[in-house]
Amino acid sequence: MKLLVLVFTIFFNAISVSGLFAQKRKEIPPETPKLIVGIVVEDMRYDYLFRFWDNFGEGGFRKLIDEGSLCKNANYDYLLTQTAPGFATIATGCDPSVHGIVSDYWYQRLQNLTAFSVFDEKQKSLGSTKDIYPYSPKNLLTTTFTDEMKIFNNHRSKVVGISMKPEAAILAAGHLADAAYWFDEASGNWISSTYYFDSLPNWVNQFNEKKFSDLYLEREWLPMLAEESYRNGAQRGLASSVGFAGENTFAKKVNAFIKKEAHYGVLKANPYGITLTKDFAVSAIVEDQLGQDEFPDFVSISFSVPSKVGEACGPNSVELEDIYIRLDKELEHLLQFIDEQFGKHNVLMYLTSDHGASYNPEELTKMNIPAxxxxxxxxxxxxxxxxxxxxxxxxxxxxxxxxxxxxxxxxxxxxxxxxxxxxxxxxxxxxxxxxxxxxxxxxxxxxxxxxxxxxxxxxxxxxxxxxxxxxxxxxxxxxxKGDYLSTANSGNNYDIHVPLIWYGWKIGRQRISRTVYMEDIAPTISNFLNIPFPNGCTGSVIEELER
Known part of the structure; x- marks a missing residue:
């Protein structure tokens, strides 16, 4: 009997150890990641990471930093720090002098007009109630790392860009993208252009038919925490700043803004726009079957809401801090989905920003700081x-x-x-x-x-x-001077210094203190994938990430 027990014990221990080793083998990262996820939080200053740290949960920003590599001194290296140049720089590995996206808008001498960075008169919008979004990446003068990835893999890699702002979705995804989706303020739908499709995919139409935008417009935006729990609240008092559409955003129904704005654009300036973006991104990953084969895919997910709230309320507002606390929870949900769907070791992720943000000059002058x-x-x-x-x-x-x-x-x-x-x-x-x-x-x-x-x-x-x-x-x-309390568009530290966090796949836990530039993102990813650098690339590989 003792011999029989001993045999069974050895047998089950062997199975247990074998299972453990099998599990370990499953978690070995592949030669290249199955999916690359580029998260861009618009207008996010580097100091927001640690200013709001105490109110973050364990599964969002903290998880990315605690389990990934944080570049503590990541900077843009040009003057006109805006949305379009930022996304173009991340994707191409070069600055605006090379990739050509010098600002969100610029004057075109031959046409004698001021044109939007992604305007393309040859295209038409898809999914909008108004044909006013003829957009494409045609004004981008160089390839992106996703373009090079598509060419290298004979177009078997998939590339998708998602943002409430068209320039963010389009420029992040490059010339050869399979899709770019952005939010239509007139209809509340996610839309695209004829550059990518003849008609919107069925799953996008089905998502729009669920009318999530209408649902979120009915919700109140109330503070998540008690006043004394906000880092910014201790200085300013709860909801003390003027918010979107000239109203105080807390304790006000979003519908109050609709009467003034008359469109769904208010979702770009309240936390439910973050949820809507995340939910659409998850649907895109599933419906477009990203990360399902041996050819790496890419999805860019840009969160635009922090930009609008920061401009309206300023970086020292409770409203903005509340937005980041809510964004942290949505990041946690996204990370959980990615881990369950693919496994962390199969996915390379980076999180950064298109630029930082200024302080409110009026506040600075009250503190006797020149502004x-x-x-x-x-x-x-x-x-x-x-x-x-x-x-x-x-x-x-x-x-x-x-x-x-x-x-x-x-x-x-x-x-x-x-x-x-x-x-x-x-x-x-x-x-x-x-x-x-x-x-x-x-x-x-x-x-x-x-x-x-x-x-x-x-x-x-x-x-x-x-x-x-x-x-x-x-x-x-x-x-x-403008209708905002805070903005970017300078080469000063508060505008050029942004977060850059790498997570998943073969990324180790470390903090990199030396100066890196946003032009370094594209060549670093290209190096990971063993593909050519973008054709205008001037950035360098962040070598510490390979150690």
């Missing part, structure tokens, strides 16, 4: 008056957009004036305004090679065909 608002409309009016007095009357400035002054070249040449000298006159006038730190001409940027400092960032933002004749840089703490 202010630059009124570009007033400055341009005075510039026009000055040029008319100096020369003859005429429309010397043909456009202004995002700190870029576009001059009327035809008028300048007809007046027998030299464009470089005219540019310098404008720059010398603009530098006199309070809040303007630098005004540099296109000619100077073309003829001089800057390797460090603010002029290097200006040069990295400058594209000869698309940028203005004179570019402005404001003093630290200064922003352009």
């Amino acid at each position: 202010g608002e630059f009124n570009s409309d007033r400055a341009l009016m005075l510039l026009g008056t000055y040029l008319n007095a100096l020369y003859d009357k005429g429309k010397w400035v043909i456009d202004y957009n995002n700190k870029q002054i576009y001059l009327n070249h035809q008028l300048i040449e007809d007046a027998n004036l030299k464009i470089p000298e005219f540019q310098q006159v404008v720059a010398q006038f603009m530098i006199q305004f309070t809040g303007v730190a630098n005004a540099i001409t296109a000619t100077t940027l073309e003829q001089t090679n800057y390797s460090t400092g603010v002029f290097s960032k200006l040069q990295n933002s400058y594209n000869q065909k698309r940028s203005g004749d004179v570019m402005l840089n404001l003093e630290p703490g200064w922003i352009e």
Whole structure:
């Protein structure tokens, strides 16, 4: 009897050990990940990670950092930090001077119009009640790492981009994407364009038919925590700032905003827009069958809500902190889904931001910190008056957009004036305004090679065909006057320093303190996949991630 018990004990122990080793073998990461998930939290400053840390749960931001690699000093290396250039830089591994997406909008001289970064008149929208979204990645001048992945794998890899903002979904996914989806404020639907499909996939129509947008519009946005539990609340008092549509966002039904806004755009500025984005992304992963074969797939998931709330309420608001606490919970749900669906070891994930955000200048001045608002409309009016007095009357400035002054070249040449000298006159006038730190001409940027400092960032933002004749840089703490409390679009630390976390697959636990640039993301992923770098890539592999 004892012998029989001993035999059974040895037998079951052997099975147990064998099962353990089998389990270990299953968790060995494959040579390349089955799925790459790029998460971008728009307008997320690096310090938000640790400012809100105490109110995060264990399964979201904390899990990514505790089990992954955190690049503590990841930066953009150009001046005009905006959504479109940020997503293009992440995807291409180069700065705007190369990939061509110099800002969200720029003036097109040949067409004599200011165009959106992803505008394409040859396309039509799919799924919208209004045909006003003819978008594509045609303005992106280089390949992305996903383009190279598609070419390398003979188009057997799948690529999908998802965001409430079209430029984020489109530029993150590249030229060869299978799909890019964005949110339609008019209908509350997820839509796309004819660049990707002849008609929307059935599963997208079915998702839209469930009317989740209507459901979320009926929900209240109330604080998740008691006032004293908010890091920002201790300084400001609960819900003390002005929120979306001029209303205090807490304890107000979202429907109150609908009466003012008359569209579903309010979901871009309340926490249920985060949930809606996450739910659609999960559906896309399942319905598009991502990560199901030996060819790696990619999905970009961009969360736009923090951007809108941050602009409306500022980085020191309780509203923004509440948004990040809720985002943390949605990240936890997403990570749980990915782990259950694929296993952490089969998925490479990174989380970053398209740019940071400024403090509210009014708050800074109350603390005796130099700050202010630059009124570009007033400055341009005075510039026009000055040029008319100096020369003859005429429309010397043909456009202004995002700190870029576009001059009327035809008028300048007809007046027998030299464009470089005219540019310098404008720059010398603009530098006199309070809040303007630098005004540099296109000619100077073309003829001089800057390797460090603010002029290097200006040069990295400058594209000869698309940028203005004179570019402005404001003093630290200064922003352009607008209908927001906070914004980006500078080369200052609060705008260029963003989180960069790597998680899953073969990623180890570590913190990397040296400076890395956002141009390094694309070549690092390309290196992991053993594929060519994007054709305009100037970034470098983050070698610490291979150790």
